[in-house]
Amino acid sequence: MLEELGNDFYGKVIHDYELLECLGEGSFGRVWKAVDKQTGDVVAIKELKKFKCCSWKQCLILREVKALRGLDHPNIVKLKQLIVENNKLYLVMEYKPSHAIHPDMINNQLNARLYIFTN
Numbered sequence: 001m002l003e004e005l006g007n008d009f010y011g012k013v014i015h016d017y018e019l020l021e022c023l024g025e026g027s028f029g030r031v032w033k034a035v036d037k038q039t040g041d042v043v044a045i046k047e048l049k050k051f052k053c054c055s056w057k058q059c060l061i062l063r064e065v066k067a068l069r070g071l072d073h074p075n076i077v078k079l080k081q082l083i084v085e086n087n088k089l090y091l092v093m094e095y096k097p098s099h100a101i102h103p104d105m106i107n108n109q110l111n112a113r114l115y116i117f118t119n
């Protein structure tokens with residue numbers, strides 16, 4: 001659904017979340033800043049592209065999803081909710097503004113990832 005929206009996503013609602021802005025795009029799909037209309041909480045929602053060979057059941061066991069679901073650490077964004085809507089999978093995550101990200105993560109992503117997983 002969102003793929004077709006281009007910049008025309010303002011005010012669109014996924015489940016109970018209203019989209020505010022597009023934060024970026026990674027290998028798995030776009031990430032949106034959104035607000036929970038019930039609580040006012042700001043979140044980041046990642047819309048996962050559907051892989052041709054992959055059902056949503058298979059997506060739920062993707063390494064990223066499995067890892068995030070099991071993690072509870074102050075330095076790692078929390079996965080708050082999984083939503084399947086309009087035949088798409090959305091990961092609702094804690095929103096972390098870019099200024100909250102350590103500069104090493106921007107300058108050297110590989111080292112940052114190693115740092116997270118070794119400390």
Ligand SMILES: Nc1ncnc2c1ncn2[C@@H]1O[C@H](COP(=O)(O)OP(=O)(O)OP(=O)(O)O)[C@@H](O)[C@H]1O
Nearest residue numbers: 023024025026027028031044077093094095096097
């Ligand atoms: N929880 C979040 N809070 C705030 N911004 C986020 C959050 N998650 C992702 N973003 C933003 O969305 C962009 C895309 O994130 P995403 O996780 O999809 O890809 P990536 O990690 O940058 O790249 P890749 O998936 O290729 O490794 C990030 O660069 C970041 O700017």
